[in-house]
Amino acid sequence: MSLRLFDLSACFEGVIPSIIATASADGTPNISYLSHVVRVDDDHVALSNQFFAKTAANIRANTQVTLILVDGFTGDQFLLDIEFVRSVDIGPLFDKIALQLKASSAQVGMSEVMRLRSADIFRVHRIEKVPSPVPTTPAPSREPISLPALAEAIRAIEGQVEADEIIDNLLCGVRHVLGYRHALVLIRDGDRGCWVTTGSIGYEHSGLGSEIASGDGLIGAAAASRQTIKVNDMSRLRRFGEAIGTEAEMSEDATRVVAFPRLPLAMSQIAVPMAARGAVTGVLFIESVERLAFREEDEAALEILAGQAASALRVGEQAAVAQAAQVLPALRPASDGREIRVVHHRVDDSVFVDGTYIVKGVAGALLCLMLQWHLKDGRDAFTNREMRLALGGRTPEIKDNLETRLLLLRRRLEEKQAPIQIVRIGRGRVRLQAGGRLTIDAARE
Amino acid sequence: MAVRLDDKLLEFFKRPLMCIIAAASAAGRPSVGRGVGFDVLDDKETLDVVFSAWQWPRLEADIRQTGRIAATFVSPSDYVSFQLKGNATLQDTAARDLDHAERFIMAATEELASLGVPRSIIAPWLTAREARVARIAVREIYVQTPGPLAGMLAGARSQ
Structure with missing residues (x-):
């Protein structure tokens, strides 16, 4: 049975470098490693053309090219006779190759060296498996996705x-x-x-x-x-x-x-x-x-x-x-007299509770906001809507992602076992729970 | 004109290396294979490179047909690479060539394994089965390390 590009999928991961052999118009061969080969369709591959100049010149002068691809699981080698068709330096295929090159060159620590100039498309004429001197280890089999x-x-x-x-x-x-x-x-x-x-x-x-x-x-x-x-x-x-x-x-x-x-x-x-x-x-x-x-x-x-x-x-x-704005019930007084000291750094909205760093950015600003409201009028329950309105002028993006910021805040407080916790009490509403008497200080930077 | 390997290159050739070889048919179709051993001859202008004709029969045929050859040696740990080009003739394989191959394969395997490549993956690449020796009269040497010097000539012009 003849091999198809489809059968070579583990060769296209950029794990083991491929090898490209070209020949100039006068028949002088040239050989180098190649970081990435992309399967375009059943008959074509694209090569990341961060080639050395000689390879690039040879391909234009003599379109016949030979590749070695290596299966990243088994080490099996494949010889491909390919022929240059065209070059692309823009468009989805180029973008795909550029991204893969970036990732694969990062994985070998060469991201600063390898920059994609263009991608060359080749027609595949023949694929041949290179004999192995040892039985190759089969790729680990995994169940297909259910x-x-x-x-x-x-x-x-x-x-x-x-x-x-x-x-x-x-x-x-x-x-x-x-x-x-x-x-x-x-x-x-x-x-x-x-x-x-x-x-x-x-x-x-x-x-x-x-x-x-x-x-x-x-x-x-x-x-x-x-x-x-x-x-x-x-x-x-x-x-x-x-x-x-x-x-x-x-x-x-x-x-x-x-x-x-x-x-x-x-x-x-x-x-x-x-x-x-x-x-x-x-x-x-x-x-x-x-x-x-x-x-x-x-x-x-x-x-x-x-x-x-x-x-x-x-x-x-x-x-x-x-969610409609709703007046939420006033808080119960703090349970004991222990002081919980909250420090807010305005420069990055980072918040510390009893000396422990909790969070910064919008999540930190949200915690400060709730604490200030709590200290001002005794409330301990708040709507997301009012927080959105209060901070919206300062951080317009909050209209799109307040929920995830509150989530981050809640989880960081939980993880740090802080004496202040935020709990969800219904859609778009949260409650501030404090295990002591709160003070909030603005830090001097 | 022949090119002599300079001291820098001779030092490079003492490192654990991988080697890839290309030739071309009379019709200009390239062939390719892996080198599994080498020896720099005393004149420092000639290099014997061992490869497996069992794995790379087309490479053998093309060297026999045209004698045009290119061989790139790379140090896997830092990608320092040089490409040698010249004319090659196939020589009878001697015991010393097989010794070179054995040492080369062992060093390359250890080097790649130390870099995290599983040995089971390396084993299919490196064999001296039906070993052949291409004796290369070096005509050109190029830096092939990725970076600004890639493509520059290396080595010393012989007088």
Whole structure:
């Protein structure tokens, strides 16, 4: 049976470099490694043309090219006779290759060196398997994705309006439908130009409240490009990653920075944009200790789940806005005389409770707002709507994502076992619970 | 004109390396394979490169037909790479060539494994089965390390 490009899917992950051989018009051969080959369709491949000049010149002078592709699971090698057809330097195919190149060159630590100029399209004439001197180890077999389970996960997300339940159901789907154990949901904070971890499963330290600057790494690139990006073999990068993390965790109170969670032995990572109506509001990020953990079908399923969650979050925000303003009951007096000292840093809206860093940005501003209202008129229950109105002038973006900021605040208070907690008491309403007498101070910077 | 490997290149050739080879048929169709051993001859202008004709029969046929060859050597840990071009003739394989292959395969496997590549994946790439030796009279040497020097000539012009 003749081989098809479809049979070579594990060769297109950029894990093991491909090899390209060309010949000049006078028949002088040239050979080099090639970082990425993309399957365009059953008959064509595209090569990232960050070629050396000689390769590029040869291809134009002599369109016959020979490739070696390597299966990232088994090590099997394949010889391909291909012929140059055309070059693209713009459009969806170019964008796809540029993104994959960025991810795959990052995974070998060469992201600054490899810049895509254009992508070259080749027709594949012949594929031949190179004999192996040893029996190759078959790729680990994984069950196909259960469509009924995926449909069930989508329904579970769709049925929610509260941000916490939407995010929890998304992560639950990632865990149970696809079997990934380590996942994060990051929500956009446009005011501060970053992505904030708002949901987390599987990590020793949840990383809730940790941030990724816009445009940084896989997460930033996936958000900016609105495309899923993955790396499938981080064996060369993880050594650098292992040392980072615990130090940052310990210094949280000094730096007001929550350490980004890490899976020290991660071999594969994927970042899936969460987009609704064309706007990316979050990123689903997953790690695995397995090489090549994300197949094409896994990517597709994750995109479906992430898209559903983004839509549900959007609907949830709209539902919360629509809640009628309602006078909520006055608070019960604080239970005991113990003082709870809250410090607010205006410069970044970071908030400390009894010396422990809780959160910053809009989530911090929300906590201060509730505390100020509480101290002023004794209320302990608040509507999302009134918070939206109070902060809307300062942070216009809050109209789209107040729910997720409140969720982050609630979860950080829970995680830190703070003497102040925020609990949800109905759609669009929360209650402030304080285990003592509150004071709030503005910090001098 | 022949090119002599300079001291920098001779040092480079002492490192654990991977090697890839290309030739071309008379019709200009490139062929390709992996080198699994090499030896720099005393004149420093000639290099013997071992490859498996069992894995790469087209490469053998093209070298025999046209003698045009290119071989790129890369250090996997830092991507430092050089490409040598020249004319090759196929030589009889001697015991010392097989020794070179054995040492090369062992060093390359250890190097790649230390970088996290599973040994089960490396094993299919490196074999000296039906070993052949291409003796290359080096005519050109190019830097092929990704970066600003890529494509520059390396080595020393012979007098």
